[in-house]
Amino acid sequence: xxxxxxxxxxxxxxxxxxxxxxxxxxxxxxxxxxxxxxxxxxxxxxxxxxxxxxxxxxxxxxxxxxxxxxxxxxxxxxxxxxxxxxxxxxxxxxxxxxxxxxxxxxxxxxxxxxxxxxxxxxxxxxxxxxxxxxxxxxxxxxxxxxxxxxxxxxxxxxxxxxxxxxxxxxxxxxxxxxxxxxxxxxxxxxxxxxxxxxxxxxxxxxxxxxxxxxxxxxxxxxxxxxxxxxxxxxxxxxxxxxxxxxxxxxxxxxxxxxxxxxxxxxxxxxxxxxxxxxxxxxxxxxxxxxxxxxxxxxxxxxxxxxxxxxxxxxxxxxxxxxxxxxxxxxxxxxxxxxxxxxxxxxxxxxxxxxxxxxxxxxxxxxxxxxxxxxxxxxxxxxxxxxxxxxxxxxxxxxxxxxxxxxxxxxxxxxxxxxxxxxxxxxxxxxxxxxxxxxxxxxxxxxxxxxxxxxxxxxxxxxxxxxxxxxxxxxxxxxxxxxxxxxxxxxxxxxxxxxxxxxxxxxxxxxxxxxxxxxxxxxxxxxxxxxxxxxxxxxxxxxxxxx
Numbered sequence: 150x151x152x153x154x155x156x157x158x159x160x161x162x163x164x165x166x167x168x169x170x171x172x173x174x175x176x177x178x179x180x181x182x183x184x185x186x187x188x189x190x191x192x193x194x195x196x197x198x199x200x201x202x203x204x205x206x207x208x209x210x211x212x213x214x215x216x217x218x219x220x221x222x223x224x225x226x227x228x229x230x231x232x233x234x235x236x237x238x239x240x241x242x243x244x245x246x247x248x249x250x251x252x253x254x255x256x257x258x259x260x261x262x263x264x265x266x267x268x269x270x271x272x273x274x275x276x277x278x279x280x281x282x283x284x285x286x287x288x289x290x291x292x293x294x295x296x297x298x299x300x301x302x303x304x305x306x307x308x309x310x311x312x313x314x315x316x317x318x319x320x321x322x323x324x325x326x327x328x329x330x331x332x333x334x335x336x337x338x339x340x341x342x343x344x345x346x347x348x349x350x351x352x353x354x355x356x357x358x359x360x361x362x363x364x365x366x367x368x369x370x371x372x373x374x375x376x377x378x379x380x381x382x383x384x385x386x387x388x389x390x391x392x393x394x395x396x397x398x399x400x401x402x403x404x405x406x407x408x409x410x411x412x413x414x415x416x417x418x419x420x421x422x423x424x425x426x427x428x429x430x431x432x433x434x435x436x437x438x439x440x441x442x443x444x445x446x447x448x449x450x451x452x453x454x455x456x457x458x459x460x461x462x463x464x465x466x467x468x469x470x471x472x473x474x475x476x477x478x479x480x481x482x483x484x485x486x487x488x489x490x491x492x493x494x495x496x497x498x499x500x501x502x503x504x505x506x507x508x509x510x511x512x513x514x515x516x517x518x519x520x521x522x523x524x525x526x527x528x529x530x531x532x533x534x535x536x537x538x539x540x541x542x543x544x545x546x547x548x549x550x551x552x553x554x555x556x557x558x559x560x561x562x563x564x565x566x567x568x569x570x571x572x573x574x575x576x577x578x579x580x581x582x583x584x585x586x587x588x589x590x591x592x593x594x595x596x597x598x599x600x601x602x603x604x605x606x607x608x609x610x611x612x613x614x615x616x617x618x619x620x621x622x623x624x625x626x627x628x629x630x631x632x633x634x635x636x637x638x639x640x641x642x643x644x645x646x647x648x649x650x651x652x653x654x655x656x657x658x659x660x661x662x663x664x665x666x667x668x669x670x671x672x673x674x675x676x677x678x679x680x681x682x683x684x685x686x687x688x689x690x691x692x693x694x695x
Contacts, residue, residue: 183662183665183666184666188663191422191425191429192422192425193418193421194214195410195411196213196274196286197211197213197214197245197268198268198269198271199211199265199268200265200267202264207266210245210258211287211391212245212247212286213246215246216243218241219241222236223238225261233263240261240262240263241262243265244257245257248284249287249397250282250283251282252393252397256283257653271411272412273409273411273412274286274287274288274411275409276410277407279403280403280404280405280435285389285399286391286392287389287391288390289389290389291388293386293388304387305407307385307386307401308387308404310401311401311402315402317378324626326372327621332364333361336361336364338521340354341524342523345522383400385400386398386400387401387404429667432444434446434643437651438617438618439653443640445622445637447640447667448623449615449622449637450641452623453603454542454600454603456539460540460543461542461547462592462596465547465595465599466550466592468547468551469551470558472551473559474580493552496608497608498612500545501609501613503544504538504541504613508537512530513530513531513532514530517529517531533613533636534613534636535614537614538610541613542603542606542609542610549598549602553591553594557592558584558588560591561587561588565587569582586689586690587690589687589690590686590687594683597676600675604668604675605668607639607642607644607645615639617650619638622635644664644668647660
């Protein structure tokens with residue numbers, strides 16, 4: 150009976166189905182865990198005021214509970230802590246984020262449950278998000294408007310005014326002043342290029358000087374405006390009573406936002422939750438990437454992946470066409486196919502070393518010597534940048550596109566080729582009008598797999614272009630608008646940097662989950678776009694199959 154059952158093949162079907170189900174459950178469980186831990190980072194947590202009794206000392210701390218855990222009493226006693234004799238075998242301790250970094254050694258601290266004398270969720274407790282030193286917790290006592298004392302109810306008005314002025318100053322600094330600095334550097338390079346070619350005439354020099362004079366004049370005008378903005382933003386301040394019971398002056402120019410989580414309803418918290426997510430994906434990072442948003446990392450990831458897709462697609466398709474349609478069916482072709490498949494198994498860091506040596510030092514260095522001698526010894530393309538990252542990942546993902554395209558072409562019936570040739574079409578026309586359109590869904594499948602892998606790679610990028618903090622994006626308003634020689638930020642490297650290089654591990658942990666969830670979302674969005682294009686192509690060329 151059992152023998153017949155095994156011979157029927159049913160056990161292997163059930164085992165396969167079980168393995169697939171287990172894999173799906175594991176993937177979904179992992180994604181749900183990342184989503185839960187990542188999204189909870191944005192939920193406005195309640196703020197507690199704790200009265201602590203540690204020995205004979207009593208003090209107050211204010212903060213939000215980040216984590217709870219049970220620890221063995223034996224371990225705490227071995228660490229030198231004095232605990233009552235009647236304590237249970239395990240004791241609960243709380244990780245509390247207290248903020249106010251400039252007044253305490255660490256803005257996170259572990260507190261034993263036995264040390265907590267009382268715990269209350271007091272109304273009126275505010276959380277201030279600041280440009281530096283992280284969050285600040287306390288009670289708003291009053292505000293200072295141009296040095297004059299005003300009621301606490303005007304805090305929102307004071308902060309909104311400062312945020313608005315700071316945004317104007319930020320735009321002025323990045324747009325007008327940034328464009329002037331960019332043009333001044335370009336003039337210096339143009340002048341140097343003419344000097345090297347012995348073509349720098351007095352007339353040209355006078356033109357440069359006149360333009361520099363005008364740019365400096367504009368710069369001074371914008372600089373005065375910038376100083377006015379900064380002076381206006383620093384006019385007001387918010388006075389906050391902290392957990393030490395002291396009044397602290399927080400300049401309004403340093404406050405980005407504030408809210409009262411203990412006084413908010415669920416609906417208000419939900420609104421705040423989405424506002425926090427919006428700020429996370431649209432703001433620049435602050436405080437060594439441990440605060441603020443990740444917009445430059447999102448932009449860098451998407452830009453690099455799209456550049457990689459533009460590079461890898463034609464190379465992969467041309468290679469697949471040659472191998473499938475033109476290459477002789479001999480041992481050399483077999484060896485080439487085996488080599489292409491084996492390339493997919495090479496460790497990605499090896500591609501990074503290759504990209505650094507070949508693209509950056511050899512190719513980039515040669516480009517600098519040929520086309521940018523005026524910038525030497527400072528490299529233009531002879532240094533890691535987004536173009537070299539895209540090229541390195543294009544080589545890394547090239548086998549995926551080649552194999553997928555070849556498989557798509559092999560599924561096209563030979564009768565279609567023969568029919569096209571019989572009607573008088575050349576081989577090139579058959580390829581262009583029949584083979585490639587019918588293989589386009591397979592090409593898109595290869596591209597989807599390439600995008601998924603490229604977006605998640607970090608190791609090779611650390612050698613060929615990605616940095617912790619990029620001052621400018623690869624795309625801006627200065628000609629030629631797309632600057633592929635610039636370094637860039639990447640979500641994968643951001644996770645590594647925040648998780649393993651951050652000076653404050655406890656603060657970074659929720660950010661790691663949030664960024665990981667965002668990276669998965671970006672990859673899914675890119676794949677859904679590619680799948681949509683593939684389905685469109687499949688429907689468009691479906692008639693060729695009949």
